[in-house]
Amino acid sequence: MSRTGELMFDPGALSAVQRDGDACVVCHKRWPRPRVRAGCLPNGSGVFACDDCAPALPSPRPAEPEGGAGRPVSGPAPGEAVTHR
Numbered sequence: 001m002s003r004t005g006e007l008m009f010d011p012g013a014l015s016a017v018q019r020d021g022d023a024c025v026v027c028h029k030r031w032p033r034p035r036v037r038a039g040c041l042p043n044g045s046g047v048f049a050c051d052d053c054a055p056a057l058p059s060p061r062p063a064e065p066e067g068g069a070g071r072p073v074s075g076p077a078p079g080e081a082v083t084h085r
């Protein structure tokens with residue numbers, strides 16, 4: 001999960017031109033040049049999708065609200081299930 005909430009793409013799964021943003025990350029089309037930012041790589045560079053593929057991409061989720069107040073922290077209860085032999 002990236003800090004920006006963008007999709008993070010695995011650079012190993014993309015071709016060099018896709019990593020450079022010169023080809024659509026979905027269909028590899030290089031012309032017209034993809035111009036919709038689809039996400040980013042772990043190193044921060046953006047990857048792009050063409051107009052046809054952009055709507056099919058999963059939209060990045062909004063950042064989760066801060067604070068897990070409703071989530072109680074429960075650990076293993078100490079001293080339970082200890083039986084004498």
Ligand SMILES: [Zn+2]
Binds near residue numbers: 027029049050051
């Ligand atoms: Zn495409």
